[in-house]
Amino acid sequence: MRYGYFNDEQKEYVITRPDTPLPWINYLGCEAYFGILSNTAGGYSFYKDARLRRLTRYRYNQAPLDETGRYIYLRDDDTQTAEYWSPTWQPVRRKLNEYECRHGLGYTTIRSSLAGIQAQLLYFIPLGENLEIWQLSLSNLRTQPANLSVFSMVEFCLWDAVDDATNFQRNYSIGEVEVVDEVIYHKSEYRERRDHFAFLACSEKLAGFDTDREAFLGPYRGADAPLGVERGYLSNSIAHGWQPVGVQQFKLHLEPGEQHETIFLLGYHENHQEEKFDPPGTQQINKRRVQPIIQKYLKTEEVQTAFQQLKAYWQGLLEKLKVQTPDIHTDRMVNTWNVYQLMATFNFSRSASYFESGTGRGMGFRDSNQDLLGFMHLMPERARQRILDLTATQLSSGGAYHQYQPLTKRGNNEVGSGFNDDPLWLVLAVAAYIAETGEWSILDEVVPYDNQPGSEESLYGHLKRSMGYTLSRLGPHNLPLIGRADWNDCLNLNCFSEAPGQSFQTTTNKDGKVAESVFIAGLFIRAAQEMIRMAATRQDPDGELYLHASQQMAEAVWQSGWDGSWFLRAYDNFGEPVGSKYCQEGQIYIEPQGMCIMAGLGIDNGRARQALDAVAEKLATPHGIMLHQPAYTRYYLNLGEISSYPPGYKENGSVFCHTNPWIMIAEAMLGNGAAAHDYYLRINPSKREEISEVHRCEPYVYAQTIAGREAATYGEAKNSWLTGTAAWNYLAITQWILGIRPEFEGLRIDPCVPPEWDGFRVERTFRGRQLHIMVHNPSHISHGVSRVELDGREIEGNLVRFTAEGDEHQVDVWMGS
Numbered sequence: 001m002r003y004g005y006f007n008d009e010q011k012e013y014v015i016t017r018p019d020t021p022l023p024w025i026n027y028l029g030c031e032a033y034f035g036i037l038s039n040t041a042g043g044y045s046f047y048k049d050a051r052l053r054r055l056t057r058y059r060y061n062q063a064p065l066d067e068t069g070r071y072i073y074l075r076d077d078d079t080q081t082a083e084y085w086s087p088t089w090q091p092v093r094r095k096l097n098e099y100e101c102r103h104g105l106g107y108t109t110i111r112s113s114l115a116g117i118q119a120q121l122l123y124f125i126p127l128g129e130n131l132e133i134w135q136l137s138l139s140n141l142r143t144q145p146a147n148l149s150v151f152s153m154v155e156f157c158l159w160d161a162v163d164d165a166t167n168f169q170r171n172y173s174i175g176e177v178e179v180v181d182e183v184i185y186h187k188s189e190y191r192e193r194r195d196h197f198a199f200l201a202c203s204e205k206l207a208g209f210d211t212d213r214e215a216f217l218g219p220y221r222g223a224d225a226p227l228g229v230e231r232g233y234l235s236n237s238i239a240h241g242w243q244p245v246g247v248q249q250f251k252l253h254l255e256p257g258e259q260h261e262t263i264f265l266l267g268y269h270e271n272h273q274e275e276k277f278d279p280p281g282t283q284q285i286n287k288r289r290v291q292p293i294i295q296k297y298l299k300t301e302e303v304q305t306a307f308q309q310l311k312a313y314w315q316g317l318l319e320k321l322k323v324q325t326p327d328i329h330t331d332r333m334v335n336t337w338n339v340y341q342l343m344a345t346f347n348f349s350r351s352a353s354y355f356e357s358g359t360g361r362g363m364g365f366r367d368s369n370q371d372l373l374g375f376m377h378l379m380p381e382r383a384r385q386r387i388l389d390l391t392a393t394q395l396s397s398g399g400a401y402h403q404y405q406p407l408t409k410r411g412n413n414e415v416g417s418g419f420n421d422d423p424l425w426l427v428l429a430v431a432a433y434i435a436e437t438g439e440w441s442i443l444d445e446v447v448p449y450d451n452q453p454g455s456e457e458s459l460y461g462h463l464k465r466s467m468g469y470t471l472s473r474l475g476p477h478n479l480p481l482i483g484r485a486d487w488n489d490c491l492n493l494n495c496f497s498e499a500p501g502q503s504f505q506t507t508t509n510k511d512g513k514v515a516e517s518v519f520i521a522g523l524f525i526r527a528a529q530e531m532i533r534m535a536a537t538r539q540d541p542d543g544e545l546y547l548h549a550s551q552q553m554a555e556a557v558w559q560s561g562w563d564g565s566w567f568l569r570a571y572d573n574f575g576e577p578v579g580s581k582y583c584q585e586g587q588i589y590i591e592p593q594g595m596c597i598m599a600g601l602g603i604d605n606g607r608a609r610q611a612l613d614a615v616a617e618k619l620a621t622p623h624g625i626m627l628h629q630p631a632y633t634r635y636y637l638n639l640g641e642i643s644s645y646p647p648g649y650k651e652n653g654s655v656f657c658h659t660n661p662w663i664m665i666a667e668a669m670l671g672n673g674a675a676a677h678d679y680y681l682r683i684n685p686s687k688r689e690e691i692s693e694v695h696r697c698e699p700y701v702y703a704q705t706i707a708g709r710e711a712a713t714y715g716e717a718k719n720s721w722l723t724g725t726a727a728w729n730y731l732a733i734t735q736w737i738l739g740i741r742p743e744f745e746g747l748r749i750d751p752c753v754p755p756e757w758d759g760f761r762v763e764r765t766f767r768g769r770q771l772h773i774m775v776h777n778p779s780h781i782s783h784g785v786s787r788v789e790l791d792g793r794e795i796e797g798n799l800v801r802f803t804a805e806g807d808e809h810q811v812d813v814w815m816g817s
C-alpha cells in the first residue's frame with residue numbers, strides 16, 4: 001500500500017494523505033540554519049547545533065504523534081460556530097477535503113482545502129540566510145465572500161534543548177520577548193551572555209499577537225484547540241518566564257475566486273557583543289542589522305528569487321552524477337533521493353532526526369567519516385573541511401573522540417573514546433577524498449590532536465597514528481582488540497552491565513586485553529591498502545611496514561578468524577568465539593563477511609565465495625540481509641548491549657541496512673552482478689514503497705534498520721534518514737555495481753550489473769571534467785570490460801586517466817570477456 005507517489009520530473013515525493021504510518025519528514029536548510037519538517041508541519045528549527053542552539057521546541061514521544069511545529073490555523077469568522085482547522089491537518093486534525101504534501105529538495109509544500117478555502121504553504125530556507133520562509137497562499141473557492149482569521153504559532157525553545165527540557169525550575173523564570181513593529185523577538189538570556197535572538201515576522205498588518213503560551217492556548221489546553229483561535233482574538237500577551245511562544249493573527253477578506261499571499265519569517269540573528277543593545281545602555285535588542293533582512297524577505301519577489309536560487313543550487317548538485325539504467329528504483333535513488341540523504345547525513349551525522357533528538361548525539365567520528373565516502377564528488381571543499389574538523393578531534397594516542405558537537409567542534413567527553421575501529425575510518429575518508437579530487441596536498445595540512453594548540457601534525461601523520469593505534473592494540477590471536485565496541489556499537493565485549501539503565505558503551509569494566517574483532521582486522525587491511533599507496537607517493541619507507549602488517553593481519557584472520565564456512569565475528573573477554581558455528585546463537589554475523597571480503601580476503605582461495613554463500617543461505621531475507629543469525633533470545637552478559645534488544649530488532653539480528661551494501665560490494669568484487677543488484681533492491685526505499693504499510697518509514701530515504709525474521713513486526717523500518725546506509729548504498733551502486741570508481745590515478749570503469757541489462761549511461765563530473773559515459777553490454781554478461789574508448793580512441797585497460805585536454809569527454813565502454 002502506498003501513501004503517495006514519486007514525482008520524478010519535479011524530484012518530489014508527493015504524500016496524498018496526512019495520516020502516514022509515521023510522520024514523514026523533510027529537512028530544510030543546507031548551511032547553518034536548519035529545520036526538520038513533517039508532512040503535517042511538525043518539527044523544529046535550529047542554528048548549526050540541534051542541542052545548543054535550538055530555536056523552537058519539539059516534544060518527543062508525544063501522543064498524538066509529532067508535536068509541536070510550524071502551525072497555521074484558519075478560522076472562519078463568518079460561521080456561527082466559528083469553525084477552525086489547520087491547513088496542514090495537524091494540530092487540529094480536522095478532516096480535510098483535499099490534502100497533498102510535496103517534499104522536495106530543501107523545501108516542502110502542503111496544500112489542502114476545506115469549506116471552500118484552499119491553502120498552500122511553501123516552507124524553505126534561502127541560501128546564505130539564517131531564516132525560514134513560510135509562504136501561505138489562500139484562495140476563496142466559494143461563491144460568497146469569506147472572512148477569515150489566520151493564526152500562526154511556534155513555541156520558542158530556551159536555546160539548549162536539554163536544559164530546556166530538564167531545568168525548568170530556572171527556565172520558567174528567564175523567558176523574555178520583545179514585540180516591536182509587529183515582529184516578535186525571542187530574547188531569553190540575551191541580557192546576559194547570549195548575543196543571539198530569534199524572530200517571527202509576518203507580511204500582514206496584525207490583529208493581535210501572543211507570546212505567552214498559556215495566554216494563547218488557555219490553561220489545560222493543547223495546540224489542537226487554542227482558546228485564542230476558538231474565540232477569535234488574541235490577548236497581546238508578553239511572556240515573562242514560563243513558555244514563550246510566537247503567535248500572530250491577521251484578518252483576511254477574500255472575494256469569491258480571490259487569492260492572497262502572506263509571508264511568515266522565522267529566523268535567528270547574532271549581534272556583535274558591543275552592539276547588542278539599542279539605545280546603548282538599555283536592555284533592548286539592537287535590531288538595526290536584522291531589520292533590513294526581515295524587510296527583504298517579507299517581499300514576494302525576493303521570496304521567489306530565493307526559491308529559484310535554492311532550486312538551482314540543488315539542480316547543480318544533482319548534475320554531478322546522473323545515471324540512466326534499466327531500473328527506475330536505481331535511477332530515482334541515485335539521481336535524487338540517495339544524494340539528498342547524503343547531504344542530510346553530512347550535515348547532521350546522527351544528531352537530529354525524528355529518531356535522534358538532536359540533544360544526545362553529536363557528530364560521530366566513524367559515522368561522519370563514512371558519510372563522507374559518498375559525499376566527496378558533491379562538495380569536495382566542504383568534505384575537505386569536514387575531514388580536517390574530524391582529524392582535529394583525534395587523540396594523540398591515535399584513537400579518537402567518538403563524537404563531537406558541531407557548534408564547538410570539540411570532542412565530547414561524556415562519550416569519550418575507545419571505540420577501536422574509529423581511527424581507521426579516517427584513512428578511508430581521506431583516501432576517498434584524494435581519489436575524487438586528485439588533491440594530494442591535503443595530506444600536508446597541519447592539524448592538532450584534540451584541538452590542542454601545539455600538538456599539530458600533518459594529516460598524513462594523523463593517519464599513521466590511526467594505523468599505529470590498531471597495531472599497538474593486538475590481542476592473544478594477533479587480531480585487533482575491540483575496545484568498547486567496533487562498528488557494532490552494541491557488541492560490547494569489555495563493558496559488562498548488570499545494572500538496569502546503565503549505558504553499555506561507557507561501562508568499561510574490563511581491561512580490554514583479550515576481546516578481539518575480526519571486523520577491525522578486515523578494516524585495518526582495507527585501510528593499509530590505502531596507506532601503502534599513499535606512502536609510495538610520499539616515498540615514505542613505512543609503506544613496507546603497512547604491507548608487512550597487513551600480511552600478518554591476513555594471516556591472523558586465516559589462523560583464528562575463519563570459522564570453516566565464514567569469517568568469525570570476534571573473540572570475547574574469555575577468549576570464546578563470537579559468530580561461530582560453535583555458538584548457540586549468533587553463529588554468523590554479516591559485518592566480517594562484508595569487511596574482510598572488501599579488504600580482498602578470500603577472493604583468491606574461494607573462501608569469499610563460501611562466506612557469501614553462507615550469507616545468502618543464513619542471513620538474506622526478502623527484506624534485506626540480517627545482521628546475525630540466530631538472533632539472541634536471551635540476555636548474554638558477556639556480549640553487551642546486543643542481546644538487550646528482543647530478537648530481530650536493531651543490532652540483535654535486524655536487517656541493519658548500513659551493512660547490506662558491504663555484501664553488495666563483496667558480490668560485485670566476485671563478479672556477481674545479479675546478486676549485488678538484487679540485494680540492492682531489497683532495501684531500496686523506492687522499491688519498498690509499495691509495502692509502505694509494512695515498512696512504515698519514508699519511502700524516499702533509507703532507514704537504519706528493518707525488523708528481522710524473528711521480530712513480530714518483520715519488515716518494519718525504523719530510524720530513517722541518519723544512517724551510514726545512505727553513503728554505503730550510494731557507493732555500492734555507483735562505484736561497484738555501475739562500477740564508476742574514482743581511484744588515485746583516475747576513474748576506473750568496472751561495471752558489475754545484472755546480465756539482462758543492455759547497458760546504461762552515466763553523466764559525471766570528475767576533477768573538473770564533464771564525462772559522458774556509455775556502457776554497452778551486448779553479450780549480456782555481469783562483469784568484465786573488453787574495450788574502452790576515450791573520445792573515440794581506444795585506451796588500454798579500464799582505468800581512464802584523462803590526459804587529453806578539454807572539459808568534456810565521451811567514454812564508451814563495452815562489457816565482454
Ligand code: BGC
Binds near residue numbers: 490505651
Ligand atoms: C544503539 C545503537 C547505537 C548506539 C550509539 C545504542 O544504544 O542501540 O544502535 O548505535 O547506541 O551510541
Ligand code: NOJ
Binds near residue numbers: 350364366367487489
Ligand atoms: C549507529 C551508529 O551511529 C553507528 O556508528 C554504528 O556503527 C551502528 N549504529 C551500528 O551499531
